[in-house]
Amino acid sequence: MRSEQDDHTGAFVAHRNLLFTVAYEMLGSAADAEDVLQETWLRWSGVDLGPVRDRRAYLVRITTRQALTRLRTLGRRRESYVGSWLPEPLLTAPDVAEDVELADSLSMAMLLVLETLAPTERAVFVLREVFDVGYDEIAEAVGKSRAAVRQIAHRARAHVAARRPRETVSAAQRRDAVEAFRRATESGDLQGLLDLLAPDVVLIGDGGGIRRAVPRPVVGAGKVARLLVARRDLLAGALHPAEVNGRPALTMRLDGSLDTVLAIEVADGRITGLYAVRNPRKLSGMDREAGLRR
Template identity: 80%
Template sequence: MNSEHDECAGDTAGQLSDGGRTDPATETFVAHRNLLFTVAYEMLGSAADAEDVLQETWLRWTGVDLGTVRDQRAYLVRITTRQALTRLRTLGRRRESYVGSWLPEPLLTSPDVAEDVELADSVSMAMLLVMETLAPTERAVFVLREVFDLGYDEIAEAVDKSPAAVRQIAHRARAHVAARRPRGVVSLAETRDALDAFQRATETGDLQGLLHILAPDVVLVGDGGGVKKAVLRPIVGSDNVARLLTAGLGRVTGAASLRPAQVNGHPALILRLDGVLDTVLAVRIDDGLITGLYAVRNPEKLSHMERETALRR
């Protein structure tokens, strides 16, 4: 486990019982921690907040009598979900005062995340933004049911609803997401081809090349968090987006580098200025064209781009 969120319970792994062996509670928590982080991250869209949720989960887990727990994995998921729900409601109020557009925190992910198509789809920038439009309980139910395939009874315990109510919520959330999610599963090769064409066009200032790869109704969203300069409102339309990109990148000095990377399970681009990470650019692709561009510049959201983060289902 080599990601920064491993430090969240880093001390937990070091809590050893007599004889130098890890105690059962710690072993179980560490074994499921990447799964729990993924649950929290999908619910919150923030790695930093997901780490805080894991720490809270750990503190509660240490007070549990393991002898009374029938399914330890399910129990941990339930604790994590409840903590994430509490934080999600708080975050909603905090994001109302966020400067400019809010985007999820990007993660540098390993190739195995991309190989799990359903997991990669669920943590993509586009899908996380779709899930932002769900109410907190709807989001929790959608994540636990559609991504992690938990039973309605398990989900009901996690969100304090009846199984019948959870079924209704799941149906409503599924329909809501289906109406807004990308129109079809896009292969890694298709995404990579689109990004290659986009990168060539931006690096050479090829306006026509950009217009060729951008959908007519493409939307560019920037997130500077009030710390870095970024568009405060989404820019809509291929002509507007292409001209903004060519003008903006045209001002970048020769010390800039635009390189591909695996971000949230999908190909993306990373802009570095003088070797320092400046922007993570993720995309949404529909029918071979880029329909969404998500530029994260807020430095507070880029800390998980230096080392890979392990995600699990």
């Protein structure tokens, strides 16, 4: 006979990838998302399942509340972060890119936009816009009235729309742009880089005070291209294609070890954003493909 503990475990395992995705979208950190899942399990394992009509919704509610608590703590921690802060990159399976809405929401550029929302706004936006959760369920998760949640959703949607990345492009166009960028970077082709980079391209580096990185964002095709050409000797032969956060990206390995993850944003065939994560504490999500689901 199946025990209630088996029911707890079965439901949690069945929805684990969804819960991880919710937590990661809210936090931008794979390590913190895993911690939230552990906290979710501890609370879920003590729930009386008798009155629970929708186990998926109940688990999402617990995860959201735990993520909100952690998000408020992280906000204070990031105020003292050394240098630019970037989300933790995730190694993703090719099928993640097939879900265009999910891949867009996971992109580095979008996660940085979500960072500009207040914690409750971010939770409401993620649950509503990415996971299509109903207003009543969101209200229970964030502890607000349904009317308040609708207002928050409207405000967050407008905020994100004004800052979100430009029009999306096809996966093939992204791959072509990333491969052309790799070749131009490794060969030190300044003109090739200038042709690939959007005039207002931005390069952001995150070393966390542990590894060297550009101390502040570098803006403009000329500045970014010259910086990359100056580091040609370091980059030549070290760049490798990867799927990161549902998008084509590059990784750099030095002496066989992962040194940098370079997420790349493409719009209209040109590169608009380069996000170089070098902080070794943020690279654990590259050890294996992340289980993501909507």
